[in-house]
């Protein structure tokens with residue numbers, strides 16, 4: 609008789625269903641993880657929780673939710689080459705075909721195979737369950753000194769931010785603006801700090817999120833989102849604007865602020881998904897020689913590198929987790945995340 613486990617599903621009407629399902633068995637090249645931590649992403653709320661809005665890579669196919677899992681391997685199928693029972697791992701959250709050009713670069717996020725690209729928690733069962741079936745090629749080793757909650761953060765938010773910061777380059781010459789201080793914006797603050805940014809300015813509409821950013825020391829200044837943001841950022845940077853801006857909001861006004869509050873020769877990177885932006889190319893980017901980057905998730909190799917850097921920096925992404933829930937309380941966890949009155953929200957199946 610097969611073993612049963614609790615797993616959370618998102619029917620798309622702002623509720624969560626926790627059901628009993630069969631514990632899967634690993635096949636060739638697959639492992640079974642005991643999930644220790646599984647965090648909720650802004651994209652889960654935006655594209656699945658309230659309504660199933662996602663298409664293509666964001667199309668939710670009624671699977672177990674959760675794409676930010678970390679856990680311990682409890683069974684390994686035949687053919688595994690590196691990982692074994694007992695290993696602590698996090699899961700790169702998109703399982704690609706492994707052989708297209710994007711997969712070969714490590715960017716399974718943009719795998720071009722319609723048949724084989726399946727994201728955990730979107731098109732294949734994800735981490736909001738006691739156990740998760742994962743492909744060995746999707747695993748990243750979790751260093752001993754990092755917690756499972758640290759690992760879950762690397763699996764999506766911190767990994768995504770690390771990629772974006774690598775694209776624009778961050779160092780001690782740079783004042784940085786972060787628009788949107790949700791978990792991804794907070795991660796940007798934490799990583800910019802370790803990369804040596806000279807000054808970090810954050811903007812958010814939510815007082816709770818501004819407080820978290822300031823109390824954790826992730827921003828030097830925080831501003832309430834508003835019409836004066838561009839001049840406020842210039843005042844904080846001796847009239848010049850920032851060298852680097854990272855949009856983590858997905859909001860049209862905040863994106864325009866990120867572009868306009870960046871100084872000549874500066875770089876802007878967009879990470880927050882959805883929505884739109886309006887700006888005037890000549891004054892806003894062309895005449896000031898600015899560059900706007902887009903950045904989507906990260907690669908397996910850069911995620912592995914980030915896990916190593918976190919150890920060297922003694923940086924624990926867990927610090928932005930403000931709330932922890934058991935699987936049975938998954939509906940409270942998603943409702944809180946949807947409210948925005950929190951940092952990162954985690955479900956830990958071992959909590960009761």
Ligand SMILES: [Zn+2]
Pocket residue numbers: 648649650651675676764765
């Ligand atoms: Zn995510």
Ligand SMILES: [Zn+2]
Pocket residue numbers: 704705706707708709710711712716718719720721
């Ligand atoms: Zn592929």
